[in-house]
Amino acid sequence: MSPLVLFHLAALLLLAFGLYGLTSRRSLVGMLISVELMLNGAGLALVASARLTPASDELGQLGTLLVMGLAAAEATLVLAMVLVAAKRWGSSASDRLSMLKG
Amino acid sequence: MEQLAYAAYGFYLVLILAGGWAAVRCRDLVRALLGLIMTLFGVAGMYFLMAAPFMALMQILIYVGAVSVLIFFAVMLTRAPGGDAGQEDEERRPARRAVLALLSGVLPAAILAAVVLTQSPQALALKPELPLARLGQMLTGPYVLAFELISVVLLAAMAGAVVLGFERRKGA
């Protein structure tokens, strides 16, 4: 197998783990962790493609960098949301957040 | 040298596998977070392997240093009152959910894997390491819009977090 396929398979593994976690987890924080896994998979695939195919190296790395920035922003927001949710419903389990307006 | 690279790849893959398993399966959220961190290190190692050390270090700096600490904070602040701190709730019908989750996780990945295995282009030899200055030039040149956008998104996230946090303080 070529190195490219190996890296892509690792990225897919991350995607699978992330999707599995996202559906099986019930707490917001657990889901956030799974999302981070998936984002990492995406980053890995991007960089691998950029480094090992004729595609633009800069573009791949920059894209991953931007994904990382997005992840940071997302984590900040989720942290705030989890706090509010925990304050209102006493739990961050997603099932209990079915109410539309608190 | 070739062997060494494969050995390193195997090591990182093991990190990713074990970490990923812990991240999605551990009932204790802090342990799950620890799994995530292990995975992040595995990915960082793979970046190193691809001679993209800047990406690897940014991965550690941003993900491990900032994002995981934030997640840790979230775990800490959402303690359930009953004392089962940072634990996932028990599922009423765990088997059904697990099967569904497994399907939803494995199916898309399997399809994509098939594509990757059959349609993958021939890999090139590793390109020379990208100089940092080049990345900077790209960021301020052709991709300045993306850079600006991510700045705006970060700012908005920060402002949003502050607003949400303040609302909480008022309620207390």
Place this chain on the structure above:
Amino acid sequence: MMAELTALLTHPLAQMVLALAAILAFLGVNGLVLLYAERKVAGFIQRRPGPYEVGPHGLLQPFADAGKLMSKQLVAPMGADRLLFWLAPLVSLAPVVVCFLPIPFSPLLTGMDVNLGLLLILAFSGLNTLALCLAGWGSNSKYSLLGAARAVAQSVAYEIPLLLAVLAVAFQVGSLDLSAIAATQAKGLLSWNVFVQPLAFAVFFISAVAETNRAPFDLPEAESELTAGFHTEYSGMGFGIFFLAEYSYMVVVCAVATALFLGGWDGPLVPGPWWFLGKVFALVFALMWFRWTFPRVRFDQLLNVCWKWLIPLGLANLVATALLVKWVG
């Protein structure tokens, strides 16, 4: 035979292993030396002899303490998450070893010549926060938990001015390589960045004190409020490793400060590495001096210093540096 050996020794991997071994040895010795030095400094400031009984002038005291710590039973408190509890000290110490790799003791004596050395140190030293979190969480103690919460907020906040100060120097030199940065300051005393960028140095040093959790910013362990904060529950070698890690981080930040601002190995008469070490330990002494002089600040004051003073100053400095670099060259 000889040629093979030489080839093996010059292999980058072998070099790295050698460097790691050297760093580990250095860490151990450094921990012992600083343990002794801190007590002597405290003693002399307080006009007492400090350790005196074990060995001549108490020189063997650190060994006695290390022996004591190592021979103590490892106790995890009831209800603690044992995995996290014992992992935390290791997570605290392991990254330090990596942080030592790119530190340029002299143009030749560098563990690993990385062109992103600065970034490497910043990335790995951030892991210490994580260790404090794990320790606080895993201990199943309320004091530890409060200490961990403080540690998170403090190091997340102070990482920003630290980065800003470092970036200003990196802009000016145009490199993230510590050796390269130090090399630009080898043109005598006035070329040192502490005179070129005094504001950045001040911001960096204050943030470094906070990042290493040293007094007066030692809030995560605040003895008189949180008993010992995140390491309340640790005894024996668990505590010992935290201790070693703290002293190692002190040396790391002081070494970075030396390379970035104090001219690195630059100095007359004696060889470069001695100058480098001398400057590092002078800064370490300053940290100790602070600790034995000042009261501890309060948590909100600590964050206020960061947000109201250090970050604006660091930003202004960064912008000014960028403009100067752009216009002057």
Place this chain on the structure above:
Amino acid sequence: MSQDANARLTGDFYTAPFGPRIEEEGDTLILNMGPQHPATHGVLRVIVELDGEYIRRAEPVLGYIHRMHEKMGEVKSWVQYLPNMGRVDYLHALAWNWAYVGAVEKLMGLAVPPRAEYIRVITCELNRINSHLLWWGAYLLDLGAFTPIVYAFADRERIMDLLQMVTGSRLTYCYYRFGGVSADLGDEFIRGTHEFVADFRKRLPMYRGLVTDNMILRGRCEEIGVLSPETARRYGATGPVLRGSGVAYDVRRAEPYSVYDRLDFTVPTGRNGDAMDRYEVRMEEMNQCLRIIEQALEALPDGAHIAPDLSERLLPPKGEVYFAVEGARGKIGVYLLSDGGPTPYRVKLRAPGFSNLSLFAELAQGTLLADAVSILGSLDLVIPEIDR
């Protein structure tokens, strides 16, 4: 065993009356500060309910070193009760000595020779400096400065050497006797005290430079634990705590005893009633102590140091008496009820620390944990005195 019984057994007698959480949201944390905690300086236990680092409620729990001093007074003879006094408040032992001795003298109508009165003033004020110095060091220790307490101990050491010269002890003095003091002052003591006063005058500015003016200390003390004069009066606070709130109440001035009415000194007061004011009041009080000592040394008359023909087998007349002195922590009062027998019928000790500690729950509410430590330190508590 049933679940309920289990819960009752594992619970804590004190946390149960602490009551249910204020709000139903489980966001608060109940933290046990003490009985072994570096900031409580002894076996005081404070239960605090925290919201983050903010204190919702704080409640001191007393009694961990209750030693039944009052009850002991009923079984020991009048003379035998003397050594107990040095143990009530070990930091200002001589003031407690004085309070008890003074009460018995008042009950018996015993005259004290003038030299003994001046000796008492000199030694008691030295002891007061000693007490304030220890408070100073310990308070800064609470605030995270490790060195001042060692500097304070260097000065304390000199005071203790001086007091050892006349009392023979270094901490728990038992020096005053009914009708005088147990030993006379020597020339060496007088010379040493003069030297000490001169040297300590020079040390005070150093203390100011080292910490009092320090930006960090001011940040930790100013506007922390603001105590209004009304609240202070309501709780019966005395001493520097009350004076820090601007009430110039000092037993030495308000109800002068001994020869204090012949000595010239001012009663320092604060303005805002915050921790910094209490701090400044104590620092200035040390200065005033020096003035008092100087004047007393100047005016020290010759003569006997103890009233003659004092029998050990003392039988005071029937009656009751209350005598108060100004201790380092506030008003120390001793109430004695005598039925004419060989032992007191009832002894009641008024400890200033008890009233001052009662303030803590109100002052600490809504502050940060670190501020609560600062407030607790600024009250200058000696736990054995609170429990007695």
Place this chain on the structure above:
Amino acid sequence: MKRLFKTLQGLWSLAVGLKITGVELFKPWLTVHYPRQEVDNLATFRGHIELVPAADDPQTPRCIMCWKCVEICPSRCISLRLHAVGEGAEAGDPGLLLAPELKSPYSAHLPPPPDKIERVLDSYRLNYSLCSLCGLCVQSCPVEAIRFSRNAYLVGTTRQDFDLDLLARLRNPVDAPRPPGPRPPT
């Protein structure tokens, strides 16, 4: 502007603090370094009490066995034993053990002892672990037969080590006070 000034003033105060500790750093030690040096101010130190020998015989205590010290001691840490010799001395008669010229409420109900007996002190024990060093016994002694020792270095590993037989210590001084004055550091 005012805030900036205040901050600068605060920073200056930090520098002043550093200067003070920096100066102290180079001053000599203040501590008396115990095993090598000793304090020299024990002249008035109250150690445990000890018996004063009679003027003519250093082996005999001055004590007249009046029991006053035993009575006044708040913690009852002094105990003495004696026996009577001479005519009329019978074992077990507590009245014999009291000095005839001294009366106390504790001895008031006892018959007056015969005159012609001589009393011999067998032991004078001090339970030092109970003693609070108040000095009442020393003060109450009518013949100044007790005084404070200057022994600040009494140590022991068991509680019994502090149950001192003062008579034996008088006859056989085990730990005589060292000559005063600091010893040079070794």
